[in-house]
Amino acid sequence: MKTNSTPIPGYSYGTAEVARSPVSIEQLQSLKITAGFTDEDERYLRLAGEVLADQTEKIVLHWRSGIIANIPNLARHSRTPEGDPIPAYLGASNLRFQQWIRDTCLRPYDQDWLDYQNEIALRHTTLKKNKTDGARSTPFVPFRDILAFVPVMNETIKPYLAAKGHSSEEVDKMHRAWMKSLQIQLALWLAPYAEAGHTSPQW
Amino acid sequence: MKTNSTPIPGYSYGTAEVARSPVSIEQLQSLKITAGFTDEDERYLRLAGEVLADQTEKIVLHWRSGIIANIPNLARHSRTPEGDPIPAYLGASNLRFQQWIRDTCLRPYDQDWLDYQNEIALRHTTLKKNKTDGARSTPFVPFRDILAFVPVMNETIKPYLAAKGHSSEEVDKMHRAWMKSLQIQLALWLAPYAEAGHTSPQW
Numbered sequence: 450m451k452t453n454s455t456p457i458p459g460y461s462y463g464t465a466e467v468a469r470s471p472v473s474i475e476q477l478q479s480l481k482i483t484a485g486f487t488d489e490d491e492r493y494l495r496l497a498g499e500v501l502a503d504q505t506e507k508i509v510l511h512w513r514s515g516i517i518a519n520i521p522n523l524a525r526h527s528r529t530p531e532g533d534p535i536p537a538y539l540g541a542s543n544l545r546f547q548q549w550i551r552d553t554c555l556r557p558y559d560q561d562w563l564d565y566q567n568e569i570a571l572r573h574t575t576l577k578k579n580k581t582d583g584a585r586s587t588p589f590v591p592f593r594d595i596l597a598f599v600p601v602m603n604e605t606i607k608p609y610l611a612a613k614g615h616s617s618e619e620v621d622k623m624h625r626a627w628m629k630s631l632q633i634q635l636a637l638w639l640a641p642y643a644e645a646g647h648t649s650p651q652w
Numbered sequence: 653m654k655t656n657s658t659p660i661p662g663y664s665y666g667t668a669e670v671a672r673s674p675v676s677i678e679q680l681q682s683l684k685i686t687a688g689f690t691d692e693d694e695r696y697l698r699l700a701g702e703v704l705a706d707q708t709e710k711i712v713l714h715w716r717s718g719i720i721a722n723i724p725n726l727a728r729h730s731r732t733p734e735g736d737p738i739p740a741y742l743g744a745s746n747l748r749f750q751q752w753i754r755d756t757c758l759r760p761y762d763q764d765w766l767d768y769q770n771e772i773a774l775r776h777t778t779l780k781k782n783k784t785d786g787a788r789s790t791p792f793v794p795f796r797d798i799l800a801f802v803p804v805m806n807e808t809i810k811p812y813l814a815a816k817g818h819s820s821e822e823v824d825k826m827h828r829a830w831m832k833s834l835q836i837q838l839a840l841w842l843a844p845y846a847e848a849g850h851t852s853p854q855w
Contacts, residue, residue, distance in 0.1 A: 479725050483800040485807070522682050593839035597686040600832045604688070629803045636796035639855040643846075652842040 457548055458541040459581035461568065463561045470560075470567040471640045477563055480633050490626035491558075497623040498554025500613045501606075505547035508609055513543060516601060523594060526578075526587045538584035553630055563637070570638035574645030589651045592642045596635060603628050660751055661744040662784035664771065666764045673763075673770040674843045680766055683836050693829035694761075700826040701757025703816045704809075708750035711812055716746060719804060726797060729781075729790045741787035756833055766840070773841035777848030792854045795845045799838060806831050 461467055480486075501508065517523045525532065527539045549569070556562050571577040573590040606627060611620045645651050664670055683689075704711065720726045728735065730742045752772070759765050774780040776793040809830060814823045848854050 480796060480800045482723055483726060483797050483804070485719075485804045516688075520685055523686060593683060593842050594686050596839040596842070597683045597836055600828075600835045601686075601688045603831070604828060625803075625807060628806070632803045633800055636799040639796050639799070643849060643853055643855050646846060650846055652846050 457544045460545050460548055462548075462552065462556075462565050467561075467564045467568045470563040470637070471644070472563060472567070472637055474560060474563065477558065477633075477637070480636050481558075484629045484633050484636075486626070486629045486633060489622070490629055493619075493622040493626040494554045494630060496615075496619070497610055497627055498551060500610055500615065500623065501550055501554060504609050504612065505550045508550060508606065509543050509546045511605060512602065513539070513546070516605070517598075523598065526590050527584075528587075529585055530587070535584050535586060538579075538582045538586065541582050553627070553634070566634055566637040567641050570641035571645065573638075574642055574651050575649060576641075576645045589645065592638065592652050595638070599631050599635065603631065660747045663748050663751055665751075665755065665759075665768050670764075670767045670771045673766040673840070674847070675766060675770070675840055677763060677766065680761065680836075680840070683839050684761075687832045687836050687839075689829070689832045689836060692825070693832055696822075696825040696829040697757045697833060699818075699822070700813055700830055701754060703813055703818070703826065704753055704757060707812050707815065708753045711753060711809065712746050712749045714808060715805065716742070716749075719808070720801075726801065729793050730787075731790075732788055733790070738787050738789060741782075741785045741789065744785050756830070756837070769837055769840040770844050773844035774848065776841075777845060777854050778852060779844075779848045792848065795841065795855050798841070802834050802838065806834065 513527075527542060528534055552562070552565070568577075572581060573592075573595065575589045578589050579586050603624075607620070607624050610623045610627070611617075615623070642651055716730075730745060731737055755765070755768070771780075775784060776795075776798065778792045781792050782789050806827075810823070810827050813826045813830070814820075818826070845854055
């Protein structure tokens with residue numbers, strides 16, 4: 450696991466602050482089977498992690514400034530209710546976004562990973578959004594927008610996977626493993642979103 | 653729109669029986685923007701529809717008998733609680749599954765399509781599963797399993813998209829449009845699943 454020279458603000462992976470996931474390791478195993486996520490996918494995700502590790506800043510900039518910033522319905526989630534930018538919030542969450550790419554590819558999908566999936570999801574709901582950074586922004590990100598944005602991340606990640614000279618077959622395998630992982634992660638986010646939705650729907 | 657010589661049991665697209673979607677056309681438009689679903693994608697979905705139209709039986713057989721039947725956690729949803737097959741239920745739902753492929757590619761994404769998305773989702777929850785066919789099977793399909801199975805449908809559809817001699821660029825464009833559509837459909841399923849989940853969680 451690549452470690453950063455400076456700690457990432459609000460990144461609490463593997464610490465005691467992170468609550469237990471409502472999804473069990475057995476349920477995760479079942480999701481992997483459903484998604485056709487195999488040991489080969491795991492190996493190609495590791496390779497993707499090596500390929501992407503020094504490109505994460507560029508990728509997140511591409512997503513945030515190149516795409517999200519131009520879609521008002523998405524951009525508002527890192528701005529104030531009045532639409533003003535919050536550079537400290539965006540900066541910290543961008544660093545965590547970069548680390549999420551590395552975690553997606555390089556972490557073992559064990560209890561710590563499962564627990565942190567739950568934490569990340571909660572941080573997009575009314576239960577935890579803005580709290581880590583003390584930001585004044587939208588109360589939650591509707592889950593449907595996250596679901597719908599995934600194809601964009603899937604499509605735009607591909608050239609970065611191809612940027613280190615791997616064969617198109619290897620790039621395809623890395624890409625398929627990435628897409629499966631993202632979909633499994635979305636499936637893991639359902640329970641925390643449902644938890645947050647008890648008080649107000651956040652779909 | 654291709655019409656079948658015999659009507660599909662329980663298929664009620666565009667009829668007065670289908671309730672209004674809780675998602676508006678404006679929200680659908682916003683989801684399309686989020687997913688990067690463009691007019692070009694719409695055109696390539698039409699092409700995909702032409703390519704897939706006479707292959708839908710084979711594709712659904714591939715998914716059902718080639719994949720789902722071998723994953724007990726998924727196969728159970730078309731069987732009795734004791735695990736016995738229900739051929740009439742499976743047969744009717746396979747015909748609707750085939751029609752869904754055609755509808756995904758060939759229907760305009762208008763109010764009828766939006767309403768039928770809601771109907772399809774409800775038919776996977778306790779509110780409507782089994783009712784159309786009078787089947788005795790599992791009370792609902794957990795949404796996380798549908799989410800996680802989508803990468804498998806995405807991966808396995810590709811050779812069928814390539815089966816009519818289109819260039820690899822055209823196949824890629826059809827494939828990307830297909831994947832975006834499926835993700836938008838999943839986003840549309842959240843609200844009906846949440847509705848069903850008021851009484852018992854179905855994630």
